[in-house]
Amino acid sequence: MSPLSGAETLxxxxxxxxxxxxxxxxxxxxxxxxxxxxxxxxxxxxxTYEVRTFGCQMNVHDSERLxxxxxxxxxxxxxxxxxxxxxxNTCAVRENADxxxxxxxxxxxSVKRRHDGMQIAVGGCxxxxxxxxxxxxxxxxxVVFGTHNMGSLPSMLERARHNGEAQLEILDxxxxxxxxxxxxxxxxxxxWVSISVGCNNTCxxxxxxxxxxxxxxxxxxxILAEIQALVDDGAIEVTLLGQNVNSYGVEFGDxxxxxxxxxxxxxxxxxxxxRFTSPHPAAFTDDVIDAMAETPSxxxxxxxxxxxxxxxxxxxxxxxxxxxxxxxxxxRVRAQMPHAAISTDIIVxxxxxxxxxxxxxxxxxxxxxxxxxxxxxxxVRPGTPAATMPDQVPKDVVQDRYERLAAVQERISWEENQxxxxxxxxxxxxxxxxxxxxxxxxLSGRALDSRLVHFDVPEGSELPRPxxxxxxxxxxxxxxxxxxxxxxxxxxxxxxxxxxxxxDRLEAESCGVPSHGxxxxxxxxxxxxxxxxxxxxxxxxxxxxxxxxxQDPRLPVxxxxxxxxxGSSTTPIYDVTDGER
Numbered sequence: 001m002s003p004l005s006g007a008e009t010l011x012x013x014x015x016x017x018x019x020x021x022x023x024x025x026x027x028x029x030x031x032x033x034x035x036x037x038x039x040x041x042x043x044x045x046x047x048t049y050e051v052r053t054f055g056c057q058m059n060v061h062d063s064e065r066l067x068x069x070x071x072x073x074x075x076x077x078x079x080x081x082x083x084x085x086x087x088x089n090t091c092a093v094r095e096n097a098d099x100x101x102x103x104x105x106x107x108x109x110s111v112k113r114r115h116d117g118m119q120i121a122v123g124g125c126x127x128x129x130x131x132x133x134x135x136x137x138x139x140x141x142x143v144v145f146g147t148h149n150m151g152s153l154p155s156m157l158e159r160a161r162h163n164g165e166a167q168l169e170i171l172d173x174x175x176x177x178x179x180x181x182x183x184x185x186x187x188x189x190x191x192w193v194s195i196s197v198g199c200n201n202t203c204x205x206x207x208x209x210x211x212x213x214x215x216x217x218x219x220x221x222x223i224l225a226e227i228q229a230l231v232d233d234g235a236i237e238v239t240l241l242g243q244n245v246n247s248y249g250v251e252f253g254d255x256x257x258x259x260x261x262x263x264x265x266x267x268x269x270x271x272x273x274x275r276f277t278s279p280h281p282a283a284f285t286d287d288v289i290d291a292m293a294e295t296p297s298x299x300x301x302x303x304x305x306x307x308x309x310x311x312x313x314x315x316x317x318x319x320x321x322x323x324x325x326x327x328x329x330x331x332r333v334r335a336q337m338p339h340a341a342i343s344t345d346i347i348v349x350x351x352x353x354x355x356x357x358x359x360x361x362x363x364x365x366x367x368x369x370x371x372x373x374x375x376x377x378x379x380v381r382p383g384t385p386a387a388t389m390p391d392q393v394p395k396d397v398v399q400d401r402y403e404r405l406a407a408v409q410e411r412i413s414w415e416e417n418q419x420x421x422x423x424x425x426x427x428x429x430x431x432x433x434x435x436x437x438x439x440x441x442x443l444s445g446r447a448l449d450s451r452l453v454h455f456d457v458p459e460g461s462e463l464p465r466p467x468x469x470x471x472x473x474x475x476x477x478x479x480x481x482x483x484x485x486x487x488x489x490x491x492x493x494x495x496x497x498x499x500x501x502x503x504d505r506l507e508a509e510s511c512g513v514p515s516h517g518x519x520x521x522x523x524x525x526x527x528x529x530x531x532x533x534x535x536x537x538x539x540x541x542x543x544x545x546x547x548x549x550x551q552d553p554r555l556p557v558x559x560x561x562x563x564x565x566x567g568s569s570t571t572p573i574y575d576v577t578d579g580e581r
Contacts, residue, residue, distance in 0.1 A: 033151065038158040039074030041084075041117060049075045050083035054100055055091025057277065058212075059124060061192035061241055063089045065150055066123070073154035082111065085119050085157065090126035092207055093381070097126055105138040112140055119143065119157055123150065125211040129383070131170050139166070146170040147212050172213075188506050189428065189467030189499035190237040190273075191230040195223050195261065199243035200250065201280065203307075204318050204385040205347065205378065208243060215244070217251040220261055227265055234502020236467065237273035237428060238265070246279040246288055259291035266295035270498060272469075273428065274298045275450065278305060282320035284329050293336035300337050301449045304329065305345040306373075309364030310357035313350050316389070323364050330368055341449035343372035348405055349398030350378045351389035358401050365408055371416065371449070373409040377402050410479045417477035420451075424473050425484070427453055429500075431466040442483075445470060455484040461491040467499025 039047055049070045053063040066087055067077070075085060088104055091097045101122070112118045121143035122134050128146035135141055142160040145152055148171040156167040198213040199206075227238050240261075242248060249257025265274055274297050279288070281304060292298045304326070308314050311322045333340050346361065365373060377398045380387045427445025442454040443464065455472045457463060464470050471493040472484035486492075 033069050033072035033154055036073040036154050036158045038161045046076045047084040048078035049085040050078045051087045053089045059089050069154055087121045090124035092125035092129045101126055109140050128211045135166055142166055144168045188234050188502040191235045192241050193226050193238050194241045195248050196242040202318050207381045207384050217248055227268055231270045234498050236497055236499040240276040244280045245276050247283045256287050259287040262291040262298055263295055266297045271297055277303045281326050289333055289336055299448050300340040303343045307347050309361035313353055313357050341371040344370050345374045347376050347378050348401040349393040351386055352391040353393055375405050414479040420474050421477050426469055426471050429464045429466050429468050453482045453484055456486055458486040458489045462494055464494045465500035465503045467503045468497050469495040
């Protein structure tokens with residue numbers, strides 16, 4: 001029976017009361033990482049580590065697990081210094097993934113020759129795919145591990161050092177759910193939470209199911225407990241992660257489980273912003289739209305991959321929906337959430353794509369009015385059905401279509417962002433998301449819909465901390481971001497948060513000085529436990545929290561432009577800093 005069963009006909013208040021029942025089932029015990037003798041050198045000094053991440057947000061979150069496992073074993077962060085242990089968490093989706101890996105390994109080979117005792121580990125999707133090929137091409141690598149056994153990294157490093165030979169361990173199925181591993185969070189105010197791993201779809205262009213396996217769902221109580229742990233550490237925003245989040249529940253037979261999970265997460269006291277990525281249009285049902293609209297802490301933002309506007313190409317891709325269904329989903333979302341910002345992924349140049357097919361994609365893009373479209377040139381991925389399809393599109397044609405699509409989307413984003421000028425937005429202050437912040441002395445933050453906004457701090461105004469919330473008026477628009485500069489010099493309107501308190505504690509710890517009061521829990525610490533869920537009374541509203549559905553004329557239509565150079569303007573599933581968009 002589904003652990004979320006019995007909630008199909010419940011209203012939001014009843015669903016909230018039901019959330020506590022989700023924790024009555026036994027939770028998976030956290031995976032304990034034993035201290036490693038290899039984490040210290042002969043003089044007793046702690047060895048340092050660095051994790052380099054390539055690819056999607058799943059990889060970013062996996063790297064937090066790798067860092068947590070290493071620290072639990074006794075390693076310490078290199079903090080910009082040359083590391084004793086370098087871990088490359090790889091991607092196999094992008095065309096140049098191999099070049100990125102072996103370029104890094106080539107650079108590290110010379111470093112390792114002069115750095116006594118240095119170790120190099122390679123993990124992630126490319127390691128899962130290529131296995132022993134990596135050691136053949138780069139024999140100076142010490143450890144190769146896959147997507148299913150991340151928790152083995154510390155012990156593999158120890159064996160490699162003790163035995164004096166490389167360790168290769170690639171499992172065909174999941175050893176332990178990654179979320180039971182220790183975690184070193186990159187942010188004190190926002191965190192990733194995996195709800196599932198793997199994928200049951202068979203898209204002809206995608207190699208991910210072959211590398212991450214069939215979908216495995218976490219129990220809802222474990223997900224909610226991890227969210228609570230993040231909030232206890234000071235986070236006020238979480239992003240739920242999965243290759244196909246809206247198919248969550250397939251393992252325990254509840255097709256409505258994801259909507260119920262959103263409602264249950266919305267009852268957690270102190271959690272102000274909930275996001276998720278990435279759903280699949282074929283499985284996106286109205287109950288999820290209802291949950292988004294009726295749960296105030298779920299943000300008015302949706303990343304919905306289109307891939308192509310041509311029904312013929314969608315069929316060839318095995319995408320299990322057509323353009324009319326896709327546009328119908330957007331219509332239903334906007335009917336309940338008129339201010340929702342919707343972003344997408346699009347591939348141009350898929351095998352067999354004609355000019356007529358491409359024109360269909362342009363038509364759908366014009367109708368959809370996406371906040372952002374992350375566009376990709378199709379590239380052959382060996383091992384996928386599309387790799388051997390006839391009628392591969394010439395590179396120059398793909399490039400031309402890519403540029404034309406990007407120009408159309410940039411115009412749409414520009415038009416949408418111009419409409420925001422003069423309106424107020426509430427921002428979650430971020431830590432240096434804008435590359436030019438140091439030059440302009442602006443700070444940056446994310447709006448409810450995740451738009452990136454750079455804002456100035458008037459002279460004499462209190463300085464907000466990362467994790468605090470500020471309300472600003474947008475004064476300028478660009479396709480990729482917005483700017484909010486104070487025209488009258490009035491102080492910023494700042495709401496200090498538990499996330500800002502967590503940032504203060506983190507800064508105090510890094511400087512070795514006592515921290516002042518705030519929410520319990522140290523951000524950046526390695527989390528091991530799964531605490532009890534603390535619920536907000538569903539009959540009461542958190543007075544600090546604004547309902548994003550209750551807009552007034554001063555508030556913007558929360559649509560966003562394409563990704564800024566330093567980050568994404570929504571929550572994409574791909575690396576937006578790789579310089580290839």
